Every structure is written in structure tokens, then in C-alpha cells.
Amino acid sequence: MKKIGVLTSGGDAPGMNAAVRAVVRKAIHDGLEIAGIFNGYQGLIEGKIEQLQLGSVGDIIQRGGTMLRSARSSEFMTEEGRKKAVEQMKRHRIDGLVVIGGDGSFRGAFELVKMGIPCVCVPATIDNDINGTQFTIGFDSALNTVIDAIDKIRDTATSHERTFIIEVMGRDAGDLALWAGLAGGAETILIPEEGYNMDEIISRLKSGTGRGKKHSIIIVAEGVMSGSALSDLLKEKAEIETRVSVLGHIQRGGSPSARDRVIASQYGARAVEVLNEGRGGVAIGMQNNVVVDYELEVVFEPSDHSLDMELYKLSKELSI
Template sequence: MKRIGVLTSGGDAPGMNAAVRAVVRKAIFHELDVYGVYNGFEGLMEGNIKKMELGSVGDIIQRGGTILYSARSMDFKTDKGQKIAIEQMKKFGIEGLIVIGGDGSFRGAQKLTEKGFPCIGVPGTIDNDIPGTDYTIGFDTALNTIVDAVDKIRDTATSHERTYVIEVMGRDAGDLALWAGLANGAESVIIPEKQESFESVVAKLKRGQVRGKKHSIIILAEGIGSGMDYGKRIEEETKMDTRVTVLGHIQRGGSPSGYDRVLASRLGAKAVDLLMDGIGGRMVGIQNNVVVSHDFSEILDKKHEINMNMYELSNQLSI
């Protein structure tokens, strides 16, 4: 293989640029040509493809977002769209593609591989919801963004003796909420995988009030539902002064943490190694600090699982 492509797809995540940098520089180190695909699979079909040099990825390791941009494409989900994408890559002489994104992006990469065009997936999503890897690129940075925000909210919660419900991202996974709840000492963590009953949350708040507790923090994963609705229920049931903060897309931005930069560099480089070995249809990941790879079918047919030991620990420490 002498020429490869790289794209980012789905929601952006801090560290995607570090992964793009690793792919480009690792490929050039091994004397491969590397082409950047702009605007995800949509740009792939449109032929929005440019050759990248060492300087193309200079000074981006510390930047959030993605210099290749990202876009969702309904047309690419069709057989016709996938064939158009392959023809575009053949036009540029691209022989393999690295896709940085989440499970939806990997399903697209799997379709291309099934059509004879080898693809490697690199997990980039703040949700940390991809099986086969302990961490996804962007999760650590998003977690630290939440922790910093909750620390600030706790200051005002203490000053005004309020209960705060804080809604965090994560789609259908509760990792961000769980890790942030444990890191911030939240009184309750509400996640899709293990829903604490509303009655239990209220009882915990009332116990704290009886012993003189002046404020409480509840972290709610967006997969549960609206933080605004949950906060309203809390206030109606407890008569406590309750506020709601929806952190929103602030969690997807910002300079990637040191961990995310290193993780992205390791996974991006491994993806290039696999393509050089003529291997496609796999996702790279990190397990027990070892870089691994799994067949797309192994991870896309599985469901992400939460660390229940951490959930129980969070409950035990929030009595």
C-alpha cells in the first residue's frame, strides 16, 4: 500500500487532530502518501480530498475539534453512495482509509471494507461508548471539562444553599456522568445503565438536609432525559431551592488533555501499521494500556457496558 486517506466523522472530540497528525506523520515516515478527506463521508463522496504534508498537521496536536471538519451523510448510508465514495478514492489512487469517529462512522467503514476497500477505525468520541477499548479519544478531556464546571457550580450551590441538577452528555452511555459524579463527589448519579429510583434520590436529599447539609449535586446523563424536567420534579417533591445546568456542547470543545493526545497518537499510528500490513475491517483501541485491534463485527454487534463497581463505589461514598 502506497497511498492512504484519513477522515473524521460524527461528533467532534478533543484529540481528533492529534490522531490526524499521527496518521499523517506515521504514514510519511514510512514513505506513504496520505490524503485528508474533508467533511467526513459527505466530503468523500464529493471528492473533497487533498494531499497532506508534514506541515499540514503542524501545530494542531493541542487544538480541539478537527481540521478535517465533520459532517453526517444520509446519502453515504446507501449502496450507491458507498460506491461513489470508492470511485472517488480510486480516482486519487487511495488504497486504504482510516476513519476517526464513533460507532456510526465505523458502520460506514465496515460497508466500504465489505465492498473490497480496506478501512481501519479509530475511536474518537467523548461518550466512551465503544466496546473493545477502555477509552475513546476525547473522553478524558470532556470529563475534565465537566469536573471543572461542577467545581464552579458547587461554589455557588454552597453560597446559596441550593440543590443543582447538572445534565451531561454521553448519548445513551453513562460513562461521563458516572466518572464525573465520582470525581466531583455528587450525591446522586443518574445513568441509563442503572437508574437510581427517583424516590431514592429524594430520600438521600432529605437525609442530607436533616443532618444539616446545605447543598447537593445531582449529575444526570442525557440518555435519561431532560435535566430541566428532573430538576422541576426534585423541587416539587423536596421543596428545596433547585437549579439546573445543562453543560451542552462545551463538553466537546477545548484543548485535548495530555492523556487524549497520547492516546490519539498511539491509536493513529497503529491504524497506519494495520493498513501497511494489508489489514482492513478493524478498529484499534486501548485495553490495559496495550494497543489492540478488533474486527468491526466484534464491536458493532456488542453493547457498551458500564463499570458497575464504580457505580456502586459512587453510591457508597455519597451516603
């Protein structure tokens, strides 16, 4: 390896900039040239590539979003688009690529690996849904954003003696809803892995009311249903009035937490090391608080990522 590239793709996550910074500075420290690819895979196709220096990534470790920006690319999904991307890498003498993003970004990198391009993937998604790693960059920051919102909403719920439904992100994985619900003291948590039982939800709410409880917080991951749909069901089946807060993209923004800055730095640096070892088709992650690397194919296995169901059980036990 003489020169490597780095890009961010898919939805942004707090800590992406910290990962970019780590890749750039570790590469330069190890004697490599480093190129920044702007606007994800679409930027790679279009040749939006710039040489980066130490100062290029100064003062970004604390910033949310991604300085390299991100974009969806339908063109990259085609074989012709991927060929253009490879030609751009050859034109700019890029020997290997660090891809920072989620599942879709990893799948794009895997296609490049099949074409002979060494790629190392760094997991960055607030959903924490990448197989092979316990934690993704951005999850902790988003979690703290959600908890802060729960705390504020609970003040209003208490004042007005209401039940509030808070809808959080999580299409296929309930990590964000579960961790936020447990940390925020939610009475009910709905996650995609478990679905929901409306009779149980109603029974839990009425049980609380029966012992004099004046308010409740329900956390629902978007992959289960929307907050408004749940509100309508509670109104229809039990005449329970609720208020709904959809946190939406606020969960992706803001300054990354200290934990996300640290793991982003660790993941980014390890990605450079793996490329420098002459390896590609690799993902970086964490297992038992140790940074690891593993074959990229693991990410695409259907059942490797599993929610901590002990946490889910605990959340139910503590919200009686």
C-alpha cells in the same frame, strides 16, 4: 499500500487533531502517501481530497475539533452514495482508509469494507461508548471539562445553599456522568445503565439535609432524562427546589488533555501500521493500558461495552 486516506466523521472530540497528525506523520515516516478527506463521508463522495505533507499537520496537536472538519451524510447511507465514495477513492488512488470517529462512523467504514475497501477505525467520542476499547479519544478531555464545571457550580451551590442538577452528555453510556460525578463529589449520579429511583433520590437528598447539609450536586446523563425534567419531578414529588445547568456542547470543545493527545497518537500510528500490514475491517483500542486492534464486527455487538459498576457502587458509598 502506497497511498492511504484519513477522515473524521460524526461528533467532534478533543484529540481528533492529534490522531490526524499521527496518521499523517506515521504514514509519511513509513513511506506512504497520505490524503486528507474533508467533511467526512460527504467530502469523500464529493472528492474533497487533498494530499497532505508533514507541515499540513503542524501545530494542531493542541487544538480541539478537527482540521478535516466533519459532516453528516444522508447520501452515504445509500448504496449509490457509497459507490460514489469508492469511485473517488479509485480516482485519487487511495488504497486504504483510516476513519476517526464514533459508532456511526465505524458503521460507515464497515459498509466500505464490504465493498472491498480496507478500513481501520480509530475511536474518538466523548461518550466512551465504543465496544472493544476501554477508552476513546476525547473522553478524558470532556471529563476534565465537566469536572471543572462541577467545581465552579459547587461554589455557587454552597454560597446559596441550593441543590444543583448538572446535565451531561451520554445518550446510551453513562461513563462521562459516572466518572465526573465520582471525581466531582456529586451526591447523586443518574446513568442510562441503571435508570433511576425517584424515592431513593429524594431520600438521599433529605438525609443530607437532615444532617445539616446545605447543598447537593446531582449529575444526570442526557440518556436518563433532561435536567429540567428531573428538576420538575423533584419539585412535584418532594417540593425540592433545584437549579439546572446543561453543559451541552462545551463538553466537546477545548484543548485535548495530555492523556487524549497520547492515546490519539498511539491509536493513529497503530492504524497506519495495520493498513500497511494489508489488513482492513479493524478497530483500534485499548485494553489494560495496551493498544490493541480487533475485528470491526466487535464494535457492533450489543453488550460488549460495559460500565465499571464497581465505580458506580463506590460513588454511592462515598456520597452518603
